[in-house]
Amino acid sequence: MPPNTFARAATARIQILAPAAELDFLDTQSIVLPVPVTPLEAWTLMHARPLPGLKLAFWLRDAISACFGVKRIGGITSKPHTGVQPGDKLDFFLVEAVSDTVLTLTVRDRHLDVMTCLTSSAGVLSVTSSVKTRNRFGRAYMIPVRPAHKLIVALSLKRLKQALEQRRAAV
Template identity: 80%
Template sequence: MPPNSFARAATARIQVLAAAAELDFLDTQSIVLPVQITPLEAWTLMHARPLPGLSLAFWLRDAVSARFGVKRIGGISGRPHREVQPGSMLDFFLVEAVSDEVLTLTVRDRHLDVMTCISSASGVLSVTSSVQTHNLFGRLYMVPVRPAHRLIVAIMLKRLRQDLARRRAAG
């Protein structure tokens, strides 16, 4: 796929909270899919095998954030999800939109709003996260989350691509 086609496919259906200039964090990472899957299938596969240390990170997040009135989220369950509807919960995320091409999830509180959009189009899967902070705690919260999020998504996408390539090779 030519570079411009990859960029167009990667951004075809991405949803974000606001214009880029209004965001405190924006990250989009994409992979070329060895086999086509829906965004919900991608979510399920990426969370089927938790990354080492991720449950500890969520525990630490909850322990620190709860002191500032932030609801505990407990982390990602890893349960397979075959179907979700707008308005339902996917772990601690509210499902805003779901289709064969887009899964949009949000978490909103008084400190920050988060939107994660998984899109799948033209053989490209993209994970885009956007954040708007509302106060000092939200900005401080993002200091460790910003680099950690980028690394976690990169590792999860790499593992997903490898798993799908093995699945394709196995027949």
């Protein structure tokens, strides 16, 4: 890949909640795709086999957050998702935009706003998450979530790349 192509592809059409300087959390991670996939297909493949401990992490999140009046989210399902449209729910996320190159998901509550945007462009898949907190609870919530989220996305992308490499080898 020529210099800067990865950087250009990784930032193509990314949507975030607000200008970067106004965000309380911003993370973008990318992989070079062994085979082309849409963002929705990537999402489905990344969650087809849940990461070890993720179900427990969501259970703990729900148990602790419920004490503060935060809605339980239950986690991310491993069922295949096809044909979602803006306004649909994808697990606990609201689908804001979906195309062959972009999948934008949001969750908003009284403590924080979250946007996750998957983009697929020039053979690169990027996952960008942006968060704006609204109060002290939202800021406290992000203390453990910040490093956990980065690790979960990194591991999910690694597993996705492995699955796609197996798909390519099978052809």
